[in-house]
Amino acid sequence: MSGEAPERETALPDGWELVVGLEVHVELSTATKLFCGCANRFGDEPNTNVCPVCLGLPGSLPVVNAAAVDFAMRLGRALGCEVRPAVFARKNYFYPDMPKDYQISQYDQPTNIDGRLELADGHVVGIERAHIEEDTGKTTHVGGGGRIHDASYALVDYNRAGVPLVEIVSRPDIRTAEQARAYVRELRAILLSVGVSDARMEEGSMRVDANVSVRPSGSDELRTRCEIKNLSSLRSLGRAITFEAGRHVDLWSSGERPRQETRHWDEAQGRTTPGRSKEDAEDYRYFQDPDLVPLVPSAEQVAAIDAELPVLPAARRAELLAVGAGAVSASDAALLVERDQDELVRAAVSGGAEPGLTATRVANDLAVDDWSRVTPASLAALIGLESSGQMTATQAKQVLAEMVETGDEPASIAERRGFQAMAGDDLAATVDEVIAANPGEWARYRDGDDTGRKKLSGFFIGQVMRATRGRADGAAVNRLLQERAEPA
Amino acid sequence: MTAGAIAAAVAAGERTARSVAEDYLDRIAADDSEIGAFNLVLVDEALAAADRVDAAVARGEPPGPLCGVPVALKDNLCTRGIPTTCSSRMLEGWRPPYNATVVERLRAAGAVVVGKTNLDEFAMGSSTENSAFGPTRNPHDTSRVPGGSSGGSAASVAAGFSALALGSDTGGSIRQPAALCGVVGMKPTYGRVSRYGLVAFASSLDQIGPFAATVADAAACYEAIAGHDPLDSTSIDQPLEPIEDALAEGVEGLRVGVLAELCGGAPPEAPAGNGAPADVSRGVEGVAGDVLSRVRDAAETLERAGAEVRTVSVPSAVLGLSAYYLIAPAEASSNLARYDGVRYGLRVDAANAAEMNVNTRTAGFGAEVKRRIMLGTYALSAGYYDAFYGKALRVRTLMLEEFAAVYNDVDVLLCPTAPTTAFELGAKTADPLLMYLNDVCTIPSNLTGHPAISVPFGRGDDGLPVGVQIMGPALSERLIFRVAAALERTATGEGSAP
C-alpha cells in the first residue's frame, strides 16, 4: 500500500463538495471461525475447513468465538467507540454462498458505536458503528469467459463462510478522495497495531465500499448516494470516488439526478458501472437470532481492554516526529510505524544515532519480514559509521543486509568485507582518473548549467562507483566534481 | 416391561440387550405396518448396539442407566450416517455427518436406538398427518390420529415398539401426542436439554423431551439427556437435581393451581386464589367437557393426597396461541431458508440459481410448511414487524411476568394437555386454525420456557385416553415429575381411579 505513487485527484468543479462515507469489512485474524471451531485460514483447498455449523447443516447451532468478540471490542476501543451490550440478529436473504440463507450479524444493537478516526492531517472522520458479523463463502462463476451473465454454472467454496468480520461504518465525513485513502491507510495501521487483522486489500481480508454523493459547497444536505463496490486497492478507491463524484456533478448540472444504486468500479475502463439488479426487494426481515445470547461486556472487561491497548499509530508517528525534531519525514514515520520499526529507530536514536539518517536507512533498506537480528545498538553503530563518513551509503546498505542475516556487529562486517570509506586522497585520485577517461562528458559537465550537471553527475558517480566497487561516497564524489569544475 | 426393569435386568445379566432388542424389533415388524410409527427401523444398527451393550456388561463395565433399553428417535434428530428426513421430501436421503447431542447421551447411557419415528413435516402440525411419508395412526384406535408433531414417537411407546422415545416440543408436540396416545410426555425447561442436532423449527421454543409408559421411565430418560452442552449457546449450565427419589414423596402440602384460562374459563370451583380478575371466564376455546372432568378429577385426587388446590388466573394465557402463531412461523421462515437445493437434500434444477431455489422449495415442502413460512415471512416483513412479531414478543414478556406472579402463590399448575381426545384422521386437515387450537393448552410453557408434563389420567367419553398437564416454573422438573407420579399412582389404580 505504501509503495503506490501518489495520484493527484482532479478537484470537483467550483461550487461542489464531495461527501463520502466508507464501509470497511475486515476479517479478524482469529484461529477459528466466528461460530464454530473450523480453522480460519486463507488459501486452503476448497471446502476443507467446514463443519455442520459453518455449512448451516440442519440441527447445527452457533457458539460465538470469545476471541472474535474480544478482537472486535479492542478495535472498537482503538477507534474511540463506546462498547455496548450487543445482540446478534439474522439478516435474511437467499444467496448460494450463504449456507443458512441468513447472515448472522449485529443490527440495532452493535458492539461498538460512536467512534472517531483522526487522519494524519488532523481531519476527523466519525465512526458510526463497528459491528461483528460472519463472512460468506466464495462463489466462482465458470464458463462464459468469466463474465457472470454468460456463466454456465457457479462453484461454491465454504471455507470462508463463517469467518469473523467487523464492519466499520464511517459517517459521511470524508471530503476528498485523498482523505478516503488516508482513512483506509490509517484504519489499516490501527488494525495492524491492535493486532486483530492482517488487513490485506489484495487478499480480500479488508474490503472497502464507498458511499459517494456530492452537494453544493456549504450545504448540509445529503443527496442521493451510490455505493461503489469492487475496490481492490487504494488506487482504485481514489480513482473510483473521483470518477463517481464527477458523474454526479455532471448529472446534477444537467438537471438530472443520480439513482440510488450499487455500482462497480471497472479498473480497466476507469469508470463505475451499474450493478446487476438485486434478485429480491431488500427486506432482510432482521430479528434477534434465537440461537445466540446477548453479549454484555462489563465495565471491568472494557477497562482491561483499554489497559492493554497498544500505543496507536497516530501517537507513535507523533513520537517519532518529535524524536527527530523535524529530521524524520512524515512519510518515513508513517512507513516505520506501519512496519512496526518505529521502536527500533527511536531506540537507536536514543543510543546516539542521527535521527533523519536512521529513519531513512531503516525505511528504505530494512523492508524485510524478519529483522529481529538488528538490535538498536547495532543499528546505532551502523548509522554512526555512515554519518561519520567511515562508510558510504552503498556500503551501509550492504552491511545492514548482512546484519539482517547474521546479526553480526556492523564494524566486524565492514572489516570482513574490507569496507571502509575511501580516504579522501584516494577518492580524489579516482575521480581525476575518471575525468581523464571521459573528456567529452567532462566538458559538457563543466560548461553545463545546473540541470545539465545534475544529469551528468549521475554518470560520473556511477563510473567512480564501478572503479571503487561501491566504496565511494556518492555525496563526496559530487563535491569533488564541483570543485574540479569551478576551481576556487 | 418398563425401561427401568429392562435396564435392571440387562445390567444384572438376567437378560441380554440383544434379546430385548429382538423382542421390540419383532413387534415393530409385526405391527408397525398398521400404525406407521417409523420412518426407518434400524434393525442392524440396533442389534449391533445391543451387542456392544452386552459386551460391556460382560466385561463388567458400569452399566448405563438406560442399559439395553430400546429407544425410538423422532426423525428430526440428527443421526450420523443414518437418514434424517423430518418427514419431508426436502431431506429424503440426507445422511447427517454428525449425531445430535441427545443421541450421543442416549448411547452413553446404554440405550439402543431402534428407529426414527414419523412426525408432521419439520414438526409443524398436531396430528402427524403432515408427513411426506403418510400419517401415523393412534394405537388405541387406528382411525384416529396420534397427535403431533411427535406422533410417531408417542405411538411407538403406546404400541410397545420401544420402551422410550424422544420427541421435540415447540408448541406441545410432545405433550399433546402423549395425551392422545395415553403415555407420559414431558417438555423440559428451555435450555435443559441441548438442541444441538435437533433440526430447528422455532429455535426459541424447541425443546427435546422424553416419552415413556411411566413417569419414572420418563424421568430416567430426561436425566440421561439433560445437562449442559457447550455446543448449544442456550444450554443451561446448572447442576441437575436427581429425580428418582422425589417420585414417591407425594404431594402433601404442595400448592397446586388450577389454571382457569386453560380450563374453559369459568373456575371449575372455588374462587380465584390470587385475586383473579372478574373476566377470568374468558378462557381458551374448545376444551371438551370430558377433558375438563378429568382435570377436575386430577385436582380432587391431589387434594385428597394432601395438596392445597385452588383456582388461579393467568389472563395472558389466552393470548398464547396468537403470539405463538406469529413467533414460531417467523423463526421457522428463517430456519427453513437453508433448504435451497445447494448443499444437501432435494434439488429441482432450473436455468439459474434463484429459480432452482424456488423449484426445489416448491416441490420439497408440503402445504403446512409453506403456509407457516409465508405466515412467518409476513410477520417479520418491514411493514408488519411491529404490529405482529414485535407485539408477540411483548406478549411473551407479559406471560412471563404473570406466570412468575402466580408461582408466588402456587408451586405447580394443573390444566388439560389437549382440548380433546384423539380425533379422526382428516377431521381437521382442511382448517389450519382448527388444527392449531390443539396446542392452546400446551403453548404457554413454550413461550415461557417452563417445564411441563402430560400424564395419562382416565379416559374420555369415547373411551380414549385423556392427559392432564402439570406445569411448573423454570427448572422445576423434579417437582412436576413428583406431582405427575402422584397422579399416575391414582390413575393406575394405586388410589381411587377416576
Add this chain to the structure above:
Amino acid sequence: MARLARLRFSDEELDELAAQLSAVLDHAADVEALDVSGIEPTSHPQPLSDVARADKVRPSVSRAEVLAQAPSVADGQFRVPPILGEAP
C-alpha cells in the same frame, strides 16, 4: 411475499393460502390490538448472556463426507446453476 420466501404458488393455491392466513391473522387480532406500551419484548425465555467458546481449532468434517450429500459437485466444490443476481 412468496418471492421473498422463494416459493411458487398457483392462483388457486394463493387464494386458499390468503384465506387461511387471514383467518390466522384475524385470530391474532387480540395480540395486534393489545396495548403493550411499556412492556419490553422477550426474544428468549432464558436470561443468559455471554456464552462463548475458546478460540481453539476443532476438526472439520471431511470434504468427501460433506460433498457426498450435495446434489451436484465439481472440483471439490458445490455446483449450482448460474447466479444471475448479486448478493446484497
